[in-house]
Amino acid sequence: MKHLMKGLVASAALAGVLAVGQAAAEEPVRGGTLVTVLGSNVRNLNSAVQSGIVTGFPGAQLFASPLRYDEDWTPQPYLAETWEVSEDGLSVTLNLVQNAKFHDGTPITSEDVAFSVEVIKANHPFKSMFAPVESVETPDEHTAILKLSKPHPALMLAMSGQLMSILPKHIYGDVPIEEVKTHPRNNEGTVGSGPFKLVEYKSGEHVILERFDDFFIDGRPYLDRIVMRIITDPAARAIAYENGELHMGAFESLPRIINRLKGVDGLTVTPEGYGAIGPLDWLAMNTQKGPLADVRVRQAIAYAVDKNFIQNALMQGTAADSRTGIHPDSPFYNANVPTYDLDLDKANALLDEAGFPMQDGKRFDLTIDFGWPGVKPQVEYVKAALKKVGIEVEVRASADFPTWAKRMGEMDFDMSWDTVFNWGDPVIGVHRTYDSTNIGKGVWSNTQGYSNARVDELMAMAAVESDPEKRKELYAEFQEIIATELPVYHTNTLPYHTVYSDKVGNPPLGIWGTSTPIDMTYLKE
Amino acid sequence: MNVLRTFLVRAGYAVVLLTAVLVLNFSLMHLAPGDVADTISQSMGGADQELLDQIRADYGLDQPFLVQLGRYVGGVLQADLGFSFFYNEPVTKLILERLPATLLLVFSAQILALIVGVVLGVISAQKPNGIASYLVTFTALFGYSAPVFWTGILLLIAFSLQIPIFPVAGMRDVTVDGNFWVEAADIARHLVLPMITLASVFLALYSRLARASMMEVLGSDYVRTAKAKGLSPREVVYKHALKNAVSPVITLAGLQFSAVISGAVLVEAVFSWPGLGTLAFQSIIARDTPTILGILFFSALVVIVGNLLTDLALRLVDPRVGGRK
Numbered sequence A: 001m002k003h004l005m006k007g008l009v010a011s012a013a014l015a016g017v018l019a020v021g022q023a024a025a026e027e028p029v030r031g032g033t034l035v036t037v038l039g040s041n042v043r044n045l046n047s048a049v050q051s052g053i054v055t056g057f058p059g060a061q062l063f064a065s066p067l068r069y070d071e072d073w074t075p076q077p078y079l080a081e082t083w084e085v086s087e088d089g090l091s092v093t094l095n096l097v098q099n100a101k102f103h104d105g106t107p108i109t110s111e112d113v114a115f116s117v118e119v120i121k122a123n124h125p126f127k128s129m130f131a132p133v134e135s136v137e138t139p140d141e142h143t144a145i146l147k148l149s150k151p152h153p154a155l156m157l158a159m160s161g162q163l164m165s166i167l168p169k170h171i172y173g174d175v176p177i178e179e180v181k182t183h184p185r186n187n188e189g190t191v192g193s194g195p196f197k198l199v200e201y202k203s204g205e206h207v208i209l210e211r212f213d214d215f216f217i218d219g220r221p222y223l224d225r226i227v228m229r230i231i232t233d234p235a236a237r238a239i240a241y242e243n244g245e246l247h248m249g250a251f252e253s254l255p256r257i258i259n260r261l262k263g264v265d266g267l268t269v270t271p272e273g274y275g276a277i278g279p280l281d282w283l284a285m286n287t288q289k290g291p292l293a294d295v296r297v298r299q300a301i302a303y304a305v306d307k308n309f310i311q312n313a314l315m316q317g318t319a320a321d322s323r324t325g326i327h328p329d330s331p332f333y334n335a336n337v338p339t340y341d342l343d344l345d346k347a348n349a350l351l352d353e354a355g356f357p358m359q360d361g362k363r364f365d366l367t368i369d370f371g372w373p374g375v376k377p378q379v380e381y382v383k384a385a386l387k388k389v390g391i392e393v394e395v396r397a398s399a400d401f402p403t404w405a406k407r408m409g410e411m412d413f414d415m416s417w418d419t420v421f422n423w424g425d426p427v428i429g430v431h432r433t434y435d436s437t438n439i440g441k442g443v444w445s446n447t448q449g450y451s452n453a454r455v456d457e458l459m460a461m462a463a464v465e466s467d468p469e470k471r472k473e474l475y476a477e478f479q480e481i482i483a484t485e486l487p488v489y490h491t492n493t494l495p496y497h498t499v500y501s502d503k504v505g506n507p508p509l510g511i512w513g514t515s516t517p518i519d520m521t522y523l524k525e
Numbered sequence B: 001m002n003v004l005r006t007f008l009v010r011a012g013y014a015v016v017l018l019t020a021v022l023v024l025n026f027s028l029m030h031l032a033p034g035d036v037a038d039t040i041s042q043s044m045g046g047a048d049q050e051l052l053d054q055i056r057a058d059y060g061l062d063q064p065f066l067v068q069l070g071r072y073v074g075g076v077l078q079a080d081l082g083f084s085f086f087y088n089e090p091v092t093k094l095i096l097e098r099l100p101a102t103l104l105l106v107f108s109a110q111i112l113a114l115i116v117g118v119v120l121g122v123i124s125a126q127k128p129n130g131i132a133s134y135l136v137t138f139t140a141l142f143g144y145s146a147p148v149f150w151t152g153i154l155l156l157i158a159f160s161l162q163i164p165i166f167p168v169a170g171m172r173d174v175t176v177d178g179n180f181w182v183e184a185a186d187i188a189r190h191l192v193l194p195m196i197t198l199a200s201v202f203l204a205l206y207s208r209l210a211r212a213s214m215m216e217v218l219g220s221d222y223v224r225t226a227k228a229k230g231l232s233p234r235e236v237v238y239k240h241a242l243k244n245a246v247s248p249v250i251t252l253a254g255l256q257f258s259a260v261i262s263g264a265v266l267v268e269a270v271f272s273w274p275g276l277g278t279l280a281f282q283s284i285i286a287r288d289t290p291t292i293l294g295i296l297f298f299s300a301l302v303v304i305v306g307n308l309l310t311d312l313a314l315r316l317v318d319p320r321v322g323g324r325k
Helices: A002-018 A052-064 A111-124 A178-184 A232-241 A257-262 A295-304 A307-314 A344-353 A371-389 A401-409 A453-464 A468-485 B003-033 B036-043 B047-058 B065-077 B091-127 B131-145 B148-162 B180-218 B219-229 B234-255 B257-271 B276-284 B289-317
Strands: A033-038 A068-069 A076-078 A080-085 A093-094 A133-141 A142-149 A196-202 A205-209 A225-230 A248-252 A267-270 A281-286 A364-370 A393-395 A415-421 A488-493 A497-503
Touching: A052 A196, A052 A205, A052 A225, A052 A248, A068 A267, A076 A080, A076 B131, A093 A111, A111 A133, A111 A142, A142 B148, A225 B219, A232 A248, A232 B148, A232 B257, A248 A257, A257 B276, A267 A371, A281 A371, A281 B180, A295 A344, A295 A364, A295 A371, A295 A488, A307 A371, A307 B257, A364 A371, A364 B234, A371 A393, A371 B047, A401 A415, A453 A468, A468 B276, A488 B047, B003 B065, B003 B289, B036 B047, B036 B276, B065 B289, B091 B131, B091 B180, B091 B234, B091 B257, B091 B276, B091 B289, B148 B180, B148 B257, B180 B234, B219 B234, B234 B257, B257 B276, B257 B289, B276 B289
Parallel strands: A033 A225, A033 A248, A364 A393, A364 A415
Antiparallel strands: A068 A076, A080 A093, A093 A142, A133 A142, A196 A205, A205 A225, A248 A497, A267 A497, A281 A415, A281 A488
16 A cells, blocks of 8 residues: 555656646657748847747746646746745745756756846846845756745746746856847857757748757656757748648647648647746736716726627637636636626616717717737727727837837727736736826837726735635735726637647647647657 | 049939938838837747846837937948847847858849740741740749749649659758758859749749830841841841840849848748848848848849949940940
């Protein structure tokens, strides 16, 4: 019995380590070149200074982070063998793997961890990740202690995926900290800590990575090489999956292409692997302007806009329902919030009640913006849907993204279609949209001008709450208020899908998708 | 002497043109709301105001317009096209990396369109109401009317998916490793579809013009004389008529050079051809002013050089051009 228990525990532990992606029924094979794809040019391969999904894939292969996550959102050891959060939540100790080396053979030490935190704090756009980190102590080569000004549970997710890349101090420390973002060795001669090292980055063509033989996990990675081709046209990518030129690709989001590839033999198309990045589509409403300042008007709009139509007709069934600012795959998601099924009578009643009576079939005018061509159908649909309740909508196209971003940042809009990412913990990607101290501070801030003291309070409490269950409760109430007051009407997830061929074993379908090391992915023979 | 003078006058025009291209485009780019800081923040999934301000300060975007313009033009005068905000690389390096791919595509498509266009035009001119002539006209008009991205995707579906003989995208297969000839063959394989796509548009123009001018020439006195001398129809067409018929086509090809380059933007986007077109497209979307201006500068240069080459070619086929006595 005792023996059996031990075996069970051991196999459970092993399964936990192996199971990022699918339960590995077959034995992984060493060797081979995985040909995969990036949908746009990479600005910077150094994920410590550049965020975003395109940098995330090569970045997480080149640079290791202290932790990684399993499918159940539980942290797992990676560069940190073990870790410990102090009782008061004010210090986090990382015990680094002893034999870890950078790609040039130098050992990875706690000095490098301290340096990387400094670089990320100075250069990375997500300031909330490490803002509470006051200093990093390095009592010995393999121990780094992060000292915090307040408890910061969001740190755990911020230490995984592409968010905390460990850089070699002896390479990137030769310039002032703020200048690491333009360091000549970001895209050329890069020295990383991850499972793969850089062979070549050719702008507009490809990123080629090669197995790092001295990687700190024995026997990994399984692949010899990864070729990331840069193909910007989605239709050309689709043909390349179909004719076998590409083994795998992520972030495909066109419903028509997703559905077509689903019918191709030998390909699997799945929405798994986007929980942590958490991309959400929504209808943003400027709560400081005209009729939209009235919560009843915003609710009426939600009743008049049919989510089902957006999810099933416009997105052709590829997008999942989302009801709050937190992605449905997140453990903090609360589905039990007010919803707004299509109901024109209710919408009309609410608009009457708010003091906007129907006169000659019309109540008032609004504008709607959009920042990129892909969401034009949604915007045109909103126009048509709101006409039925007497709201005359003018669609304002923007010449390009910066034009739209400027309008949003300055809150010069009534409504807009928008896509925003969670980026791991709600503290990083969710708070920014609802925090009343973050109103109108550039694109993807609180551009709705939303302000609610209780929401601010709930976010502040959740940010420092160490008990996961209590945090969940705080976020549950937060989501209920958001779904009632509707600074944004959440309609659906952005239908990101990963495509992979039957030849690929263990594709990266964990919470971070391709923004994690794919050291366990292999090519079947 | 004459040639030298022509060349100097041309070079003078080129400098004026290039300056106008730079100043006008710089001003136009500046008029649009928003800037590259916004697209950098987009590529990073959002940034706060502090970081946006820092990016603007880093790249001098917070300076007054005239200061920015002065700095830029000053830099260009010292042969410095500046630093790409978006790609963090010197613009000259970025462009020189991409230029060969575009030149290869543009010149090969242009040559293909010219040769095939002239051959088709000549064939159809001999029997203007024959079936072959209608076929040529139909094909030409089809190629001209169809948008290039559509032709491109169709060719991809046909020859990369249904009959997989050509690769889908890019310019080379990174797994191919060999000597110069192996790599050249690999590039040629990748070149076929984009080249045909780009050539299809201009093929129409050249074949129609070649047909018209061939018909005109075939009706002229000296051709009748040649026929009367008892020369075979073959000799009449290819030895006597062709040289005269082809010179308007070459003139048109020169004038079309800028159109071929702009056509290349779309073709490159469809086939992920790593040339200037893809770069231009991405830099415009990213509002990366130095890169856009650099590309316009180089495109203008290529057009000027292309026109000069056309002139030279004309001199070769038609001795009357160039004012030689």
